């Protein structure tokens with residue numbers, strides 16, 4: 001990502017605004033107040049008397065900028081730093097902590113933490129499709145994150161453990177959830193909501209999968225400890241989910257000391273997002289994040 005960091009949009013707020021406009025308005029600006037997109041009825045405010053990036057709508061006599069209604073609108077963090085943060089978080093394989101972002105952007109820890117969470121939120125899709133389908137293979141795997149006392153003062157209690165379930169279409173998307181436990185009933189309730197049961201399911205030998213497995217078009221179990229990968233001719237592997245988990249665990253344990261239950265869904269969304277965008281480049285990924293941020297309505301008041 002080194003060459004990309006020279007991008008003027010990461011250093012200049014006017015360039016950053018232009019970049020955001022190009023991403024959010026590929027066909028020219030539209031008025032967020034009345035929905036007008038007739039370019040004849042939209043005028044750009046020019047000169048020093050106007051706020052930068054201000055547009056006027058002749059349809060409703062309203063004014064707007066590209067950040068109206070988004071979390072960036074009232075944020076004191078400069079737009080160029082928002083864009084740089086989106087790029088860094090999107091490009092990093094291991095994830096970026098608020099502390100790292102604080103140093104890289106030269107902002108306060110509080111601002112960096114705020115940026116991290118808003119960007120994770122932007123990585124969360126508004127709507128997700130089902131995982132798998134007819135003729136497709138879905139791997140399911142569960143893991144426990146947290147609970148390790150590593151990196152913590154010995155006197156403190158280890159952070160709470162959380163069970164996470166991930167469903168991965170071997171050739172498609174992944175979807176991860178926080179689950180209360182890995183009992184059959186809990187896993188089933190989560191899986192039926194997300195996985196298409198016309199798929200072929202591949203899991204480990206956890207007994208909880210026994211009955212739900214029968215609801216799928218087929219179910220293959222793999223014994224992690226035995227040399228079954230060879231025996232089954234390479235078909236029954238959970239390598240996809242496992243490689244994704246190892247990535248997540250490295251990030252969680254290596255980058256973030258602990259994750260609270262309240263924030264866990266955002267971290268999981270970040271890892272799903274990275275998996276689901278694994279075939280596109282860093283610039284395209286950053287643009288998707290920017291779209292996610294500008295496309296979400298502001299539902300609370302940011303404090304910085």
Ligand SMILES: [Zn+2]
Pocket residue numbers: 031032033034035036057058059060061062
């Ligand atoms: Zn309007």
